[in-house]
Amino acid sequence: MLNWLAIPTTLMPFIIFLMRVTDMSLDTLRVLFVIRGRKPLAWIMGFFQSAMWVVAITSVLSNLDNLWNVIGYAGGFATGNVVGMMIEERLAIGHGHLRIISSRRGKAIVEAIRDEGYAVTEISGHGKDGTVSVISCSVKRREIDNVQRRVHAMDPEAFITVEDIRPLHRGYWRA
Numbered sequence: 001m002l003n004w005l006a007i008p009t010t011l012m013p014f015i016i017f018l019m020r021v022t023d024m025s026l027d028t029l030r031v032l033f034v035i036r037g038r039k040p041l042a043w044i045m046g047f048f049q050s051a052m053w054v055v056a057i058t059s060v061l062s063n064l065d066n067l068w069n070v071i072g073y074a075g076g077f078a079t080g081n082v083v084g085m086m087i088e089e090r091l092a093i094g095h096g097h098l099r100i101i102s103s104r105r106g107k108a109i110v111e112a113i114r115d116e117g118y119a120v121t122e123i124s125g126h127g128k129d130g131t132v133s134v135i136s137c138s139v140k141r142r143e144i145d146n147v148q149r150r151v152h153a154m155d156p157e158a159f160i161t162v163e164d165i166r167p168l169h170r171g172y173w174r175a
Helices: 012-035 039-061 067-091 108-114 143-156
Strands: 093-103 120-127 130-140 158-166
Touching: 012 039, 012 067, 093 108, 093 143, 108 120, 108 130, 108 143, 130 143, 130 158, 143 158
Parallel strands: none
Antiparallel strands: 093 130, 093 158, 120 130
16 A cells, blocks of 8 residues: 555565554544543544554555564554553543542541542441441542542552543532
8 A cells, every 4th residue: 555655665564563553542542532422532533543544454465475564563553552541541531430448537538638629428338347438539530649649648548449430410520
């Protein structure tokens, strides 16, 4: 497919590798945008990802006798997945729900998180070793680390889980 550009065959595996890294990075982001309900971004990513894939796969299939093209294709696929994940982590688009379980400092954690402007719900529960506070808090993904650091500073033994959530409707939400 790219032969019309008169690219040397020794350079093709690297070009195929870069196309696959780009294509798979876009594909990884596209899937995450689909999950988060971001239709326009998912469409844009899907369009460019599929166009890049067609060019890359055509370049490999038209030269199957060149093992380096296949290696460039496979290496770009694997690398693109990781690069896409790294980009998505940096963008931190969306929201997360933290569930914090503390056996000793529940009230203090709730107050500290509320003082930072987050909505928090505390429920009393019973764990293996007695009474615990089960704390729920939904925040933007880029703020999750801040809340986790705050909790661990107050109770290093607190158990924290994080789930991705879709945008909220109703209730209190820190803008």
